[in-house]
Amino acid sequence: MSESAIECQEVVRSYEGGLVQALRGVSFSIPTQSSAAIVGPSGSGKSTLLHLIGALDRPTSGRVSILGQDLARITDLDSLRGRTIGFVFQLHHLIPNLPLWENVSLPAVPLGLSRAERKRKACGLLERVGLQERVEFLPVKCSGGERQRAAVARALINDPKLLLADEPTGSVDSETGRQILDLFESFAEDRDMTRVLITHNEAIAAEADLTLRIVDGRLAEQVRKA
Numbered sequence: 001m002s003e004s005a006i007e008c009q010e011v012v013r014s015y016e017g018g019l020v021q022a023l024r025g026v027s028f029s030i031p032t033q034s035s036a037a038i039v040g041p042s043g044s045g046k047s048t049l050l051h052l053i054g055a056l057d058r059p060t061s062g063r064v065s066i067l068g069q070d071l072a073r074i075t076d077l078d079s080l081r082g083r084t085i086g087f088v089f090q091l092h093h094l095i096p097n098l099p100l101w102e103n104v105s106l107p108a109v110p111l112g113l114s115r116a117e118r119k120r121k122a123c124g125l126l127e128r129v130g131l132q133e134r135v136e137f138l139p140v141k142c143s144g145g146e147r148q149r150a151a152v153a154r155a156l157i158n159d160p161k162l163l164l165a166d167e168p169t170g171s172v173d174s175e176t177g178r179q180i181l182d183l184f185e186s187f188a189e190d191r192d193m194t195r196v197l198i199t200h201n202e203a204i205a206a207e208a209d210l211t212l213r214i215v216d217g218r219l220a221e222q223v224r225k226a
């Protein structure tokens with residue numbers, strides 16, 4: 001097995017036939033089971049980078065490897081993503097007319113688990129994030145923090161090796177933000193899971209094992225925690 005969960009070599013991603021250069025040759029690696037924070041000004045290329053390392057997109061040139069697999073060699077990115085990567089976004093994106101447990105269980109549908117098995121797993125995760133009393137609630141009946149914790153449970157339903165988060169604490173108060181980050185770390189302890197998050201919060205970034213600072217599509221700085 002590779003020692004790096006993520007490896008990027010001279011990654012370029014341009015849009016509009018090359019008119020927009022979102023990433024201009026970025027190289028770094030993120031060791032397995034570690035945490036990394038991506039920081040940088042708005043429009044610097046952070047989301048573009050997260051999409052690439054989440055197998056949501058392919059580079060224009062350069063190499064992206066996820067869990068030892070070169071993206072260029074993988075034809076079915078959906079399958080790789082579904083089985084190995086969990087996502088948490090700034091907004092929870094829960095489906096309004098489904099109870100929390102069903103929202104949490106949705107990413108497990110393509111894996112062919114029975115409904116009862118999906119419910120068992122989802123309820124176990126909801127309990128772990130402190131929402132055992134809310135499993136049958138619709139999202140609208142839950143607070144913003146509860147919805148974001150449900151989104152964390154949903155990201156973990158398929159036991160991902162890689163958890164990717166885009167400003168996961170951006171729309172919740174600081175106490176809930178702290179709970180969300182603590183949940184990431186507590187889950188990472190009992191699964192060998194690598195965590196990568198985009199944040200504007202320098203204090204949160206400083207907790208990560210590795211900070212990648214992107215400025216104008218380039219890696220301006222990488223800092224490894226001592």
Ligand code: ADP
Pocket residue numbers: 015016020021022040041042043044045046047048049
């Ligand atoms: P950040 O996440 O740091 O705010 P992004 O990765 O979203 O930055 O964007 C980097 C640059 O790429 C910006 O100039 C943005 O406008 C541009 N960009 C992002 N996605 C697209 C797209 N699908 N089409 C065209 N330009 C894009």
